[in-house]
Amino acid sequence: MSGMPRAPRPSRGPVAIASSPWIVVLAGVVVMVVLVFVALGAYRGRSPAPDDGAVPPVVPLPQVTDPAAAPTPSRSSAALLPGLSPRATGSPPSTPASRPPSAGPPATRPPTRAPEPPAVGGRYRVVQSWDSGFIGEVLIVNATRESRDWTARLDYAGGRLVTSWVEGVPQGTARPGDGSFTYTSGVDVPAGGSVALRFEWQRASTTPRECTVDGVRCSGL
Incomplete structure (x- = not known):
């Protein structure tokens, strides 16, 4: 038995x-x-991967609600759409009319004062004229309350001075020039008074180019 091979x-x-x-x-x-x-x-x-650590949106699950338990919308409530405001059913509230700002009292201007007359002034006129010359006059008027001296100056377009004088008072000084002359009083003109300076001029217009008394233009030109 031991010599026989064993089956696998x-x-x-x-x-x-x-x-x-x-x-x-x-x-x-x-x-x-x-x-x-x-x-x-x-x-x-x-x-x-989501940018900057953003969390992806969560999709909500549909909820099943009972149709019988849902509230019935009333007729007065209107559906609101995004970006639209509900329309008011009543009349808009009345706003008080804006009143214009009340203007203050008109600005009062200071009363304009009439220019004061010069202390000493002159009024020019022609007393007499002829073909070759004329006699002119400057009435010296003192508007102050005290006596004043004065100086008159006349300028013509050509011609020459023949003579000059002051009526009824001592004479002053005349300084003729080329078509002009200057007269300085000999005595002061009294307060509120006047004196007449007269002169004869030849071959010139009866209207002077310049007439002044103490630098103030004469009237009557």
Whole structure:
């Protein structure tokens, strides 16, 4: 018996697997789980990561509500749309009319004062005229309350002075020039009074180019 060769033992692996089917099922489940994890990893690797750590929005799940419990909209309530305000049903409140700002009292201007007459002034006139000359007069008037001296100046376009004098008072000084002359009083003209300076002029117009008394233009020109 010992010299006879032993027959080979059959492998127990396939027999064991065939006799235990749950091992096959368990192996299949493990393989499926591994494939699922691999697929999830590949999907996450392809999906873009949110920028700046932003959390992706959560999609709300639809809620099933009872149609009978939903409130019935009343006729007076209108649906509001985004960007639109509800229309008022009543009349708009009355706003008081804006009153214009009340103007203050008109600005009162200071009364304009009439220009004061010069202290000593002159009034020009022609007393007599002829072909070759004329006699002119400057009435010297003192508007102040005290006696004043005075100086008269006349300027003509050409001609010459023949003579000059003051009626009824001591004579002053006449200084003739080229078509003009200046007369300075010999005595002061009394307060509120007047004196007449007269002169004879030849070969000139009866209207002088200039007539002044103490630098003030004569009237009557």
